Amino acid sequence: MQNPIDTLNTVIRNRRSIFPRQFTGETIPRALLLQLLENANWAPTHRHTEPWRFHVIQGEARERLGQFLAEAYRANTPESEFSAAKYEKTLRQPMQASAVIAIGMQRDLQERVPEWEEIAAVACAVQNLWLSATALGLAGYWSTPKAMLGTPAFLATAPGERCLGLFYLGTWIPEAAPGKRSPIDEKVRWIGSNCTR
Numbered sequence: 001m002q003n004p005i006d007t008l009n010t011v012i013r014n015r016r017s018i019f020p021r022q023f024t025g026e027t028i029p030r031a032l033l034l035q036l037l038e039n040a041n042w043a044p045t046h047r048h049t050e051p052w053r054f055h056v057i058q059g060e061a062r063e064r065l066g067q068f069l070a071e072a073y074r075a076n077t078p079e080s081e082f083s084a085a086k087y088e089k090t091l092r093q094p095m096q097a098s099a100v101i102a103i104g105m106q107r108d109l110q111e112r113v114p115e116w117e118e119i120a121a122v123a124c125a126v127q128n129l130w131l132s133a134t135a136l137g138l139a140g141y142w143s144t145p146k147a148m149l150g151t152p153a154f155l156a157t158a159p160g161e162r163c164l165g166l167f168y169l170g171t172w173i174p175e176a177a178p179g180k181r182s183p184i185d186e187k188v189r190w191i192g193s194n195c196t197r
């Protein structure tokens with residue numbers, strides 16, 4: 001059996017943003033979706049506020065989402081800059097996904113922790129979901145269109161809930177998807193000596 005750290009290294013380093021144009025459009029069984037969401041639910045959370053919320057948009061609801069996003073693009077784009085191709089792409093994109101998951105951050109109504117900690121906890125939950133999808137051979141990416149941020153009319157957000165974007169989830173034929181990162185050395189400062197005595 002592979003050592004857990006080897007498995008983890010592989011999954012973390014192979015996770016990529018895979019865009020809907022590469023999706024193959026198969027249905028993802030509810031049991032698998034629940035597995036992803038269950039792992040998201042195990043994210044760290046200060047004071048156990050568990051601020052992540054997920055709106056799973058499937059089936060015909062994806063069509064309505066596409067119309068909402070495309071119309072928002074039309075409404076917010078000056079006529080001189082409007083592209084019919086971009087409108088069509090926006091309209092179709094949700095239909096290419098098996099499910100689109102709107103990511104909610106539920107602000108603790110008593111504000112027991114700063115808002116940034118709630119956002120950080122939601123991001124951890126999304127990473128759990130994304131890594132789980134990768135391990136299952138599924139594809140996804142986090143999209144943050146302005147029309148879906150905050151309290152978009154498309155969603156029935158609860159009081160104090162703020163949408164942080166959409167997670168497009170799909171099936172795909174896995175292929176090499178090289179990532180790009182600058183070296184970690186450039187982002188680390190070592191403080192003190194590596195000695196416990």
Ligand SMILES: Cc1cc2nc3c(=O)[nH]c(=O)nc-3n(C[C@H](O)[C@H](O)[C@H](O)COP(=O)(O)O)c2cc1C
Nearest residue numbers: 015016017018123141142143144145165178179180
């Ligand atoms: C909070 C967040 C928001 C993002 N929003 C978008 C987005 O709106 N559009 C997009 O193309 N990618 C978006 N991405 C994906 C990044 O572009 C992507 O993670 C980055 O290019 C690194 O590629 P990788 O995920 O394959 O490692 C977002 C990622 C994060 C973490």
